[in-house]
Amino acid sequence: MPANLTPDYREAEQRFRQAASHEEKLVALREMLALLPKHKGTEKIHADLRHRIAKLEEESQHAKKPGAHRADPGHVHREGAGQWALIGPPNAGKSRLLAALTHAHPEVAPYPFTTHAPQPGMMPFEDVQVQLVDTPAVAAHHVEPYMTNLVRNADGVALVLDLAGDDLDDGVAACRALLERARVWPRSRPLPPDASPLLAVRPVFVVANKRDLDGDGTFAALARESLGEELPFFAVSAERGDGLEELRRALFAELGRIRIYAKEPGRKPDHARPFVLAQGATVYDLACAVHKDIAARLKYARIWGHARFDGQQVDRDHVLTDRDVVELHA
Numbered sequence: 131m132p133a134n135l136t137p138d139y140r141e142a143e144q145r146f147r148q149a150a151s152h153e154e155k156l157v158a159l160r161e162m163l164a165l166l167p168k169h170k171g172t173e174k175i176h177a178d179l180r181h182r183i184a185k186l187e188e189e190s191q192h193a194k195k196p197g198a199h200r201a202d203p204g205h206v207h208r209e210g211a212g213q214w215a216l217i218g219p220p221n222a223g224k225s226r227l228l229a230a231l232t233h234a235h236p237e238v239a240p241y242p243f244t245t246h247a248p249q250p251g252m253m254p255f256e257d258v259q260v261q262l263v264d265t266p267a268v269a270a271h272h273v274e275p276y277m278t279n280l281v282r283n284a285d286g287v288a289l290v291l292d293l294a295g296d297d298l299d300d301g302v303a304a305c306r307a308l309l310e311r312a313r314v315w316p317r318s319r320p321l322p323p324d325a326s327p328l329l330a331v332r333p334v335f336v337v338a339n340k341r342d343l344d345g346d347g348t349f350a351a352l353a354r355e356s357l358g359e360e361l362p363f364f365a366v367s368a369e370r371g372d373g374l375e376e377l378r379r380a381l382f383a384e385l386g387r388i389r390i391y392a393k394e395p396g397r398k399p400d401h402a403r404p405f406v407l408a409q410g411a412t413v414y415d416l417a418c419a420v421h422k423d424i425a426a427r428l429k430y431a432r433i434w435g436h437a438r439f440d441g442q443q444v445d446r447d448h449v450l451t452d453r454d455v456v457e458l459h460a
C-alpha cells in the first residue's frame with residue numbers, strides 16, 4: 131500500500147537529514163511522527179520512527195549524565211517563570227541589556243561578535259524571576275547552528291537592535307530568517323489559515339536599544355516605520371536605563387503566566403514564593419503543582435482575590451486569576 135506522504139512530512143524529513151545536532155534530529159523525527167498519515171501503508175514507517183526516536187532519547191539521557199559531553203551547546207536549562215532569548219545583530223547591546231536587567235555579568239565590548247556562547251540571567255520582576263538568555267550575534271553570513279533550537283525552545287524572543295546603527299534592515303532580515311528556520315511565528319501576527327501545525331506561536335518583541343543616542347527620537351520613528359506595526363516595539367537604553375521598567379513588565383506579562391499564593395487552612399499565605407502557572411490554570415492544576423497526593427485527594431478550595439467574596443468556596447475546575455490566594459482542602 132502506498133504511504134502517500136505529505137509535503138509537510140517531506141520537509142520535516144529534509145530537516146532531519148540536514149540536522150547538525152542530536153537535539154535537532156530528535157525535533158525533526160518527532161515532527162515526522164506527528165505529520166505521518168496514519169493508515170495501513172505507513173505502519174512500518176511509524177514503527178521505524180518510534181524506534182529511532184527512542185534510540186536518540188536514550189542517547190540524550192546518557193549524554194546528560196554528569197561529566198558527559200553536552201549534546202546541544204545551545205541548550206539552556208529553563209528556570210523561573212519563563213525563558214526569553216535575546217537575539218540580534220552584532221554590537222546591538224544584547225549583552226549590555228542582559229547586564230542591565232539581571233544580575234549576570236556578560237562580556238560587553240564595542241566590537242562585533244563578543245559573545246560566543248549562550249548566557250542566561252534571571253530578571254527579577256515583582257515577586258517572580260524571568261530567565262533571559264544572551265546569545266551570539268545573528269548575521270547574514272554567520273549564525274551559530276544551535277541558535278535554531280535555542281530560539282525554538284524559548285518561550286519568547288526579543289530582537290535586540292541598535293537604533294543608531296546604519297544596518298538595521300540587515301539585522302532584522304537575519305533575525306527573521308532565523309525565526310523562520312526555527313518555525314517560530316510571532317503571536318502578534320495573524321496566523322494564515324493554511325499555517326503548518328508545527329509552527330510555534332510565541333511572543334516576539336523588537337527591543338530598539340541605544341535610545342540615549344537618539345535625542346529627538348528620529349531613529350526610533352524610522353525604525354518603527356521600516357518594521358511596521360506587526361511586532362511590539364520598545365525603545366530602550368540598556369546603558370542609561372530608559373524604557374527598561376516597561377520592558378521588564380512586558381517580558382513577564384507576555385509569557386501568559388499567573389502567580390498564585392497557596393495557603394494552608396488557618397495559616398497565612400506564602401507571599402514570598404508564588405506558584406507560577408499558565409493562564410487558564412485551574413484549582414486542580416495548582417494542586418498538582420503543590421503535590422500529587424494533594425491533587426489526588428482534592429475536594430474543594432477557598433479563594434481570596436478576584437472571586438465574588440473572600441474565602442469563597444470553589445471546585446477543582448475553577449479557573450484561577452493572577453495573584454489569587456488559594457487554600458486547598460484535600
Ligand SMILES: Nc1nc2c(ncn2[C@@H]2O[C@H](COP(=O)(O)OP(=O)(O)OP(=O)(O)O)[C@@H](O)[C@H]2O)c(=O)[nH]1
Nearest residue numbers: 221222223224225226239240243244245267368369
Ligand atoms: N550608547 C549606548 N551604548 C550601548 C548601549 N547598549 C550597549 N552599548 C554599547 O554597545 C557596544 C556593544 O554592546 P554589547 O552588549 O557587547 O553588544 P552585543 O549585542 O552583545 O554584541 P555581540 O556579543 O558582539 O553580538 C558596547 O560598547 C556597549 O557599551 C546603549 O544603550 N547605549
Ligand SMILES: [Mg+2]
Nearest residue numbers: 224225244245
Ligand atoms: Mg554580546
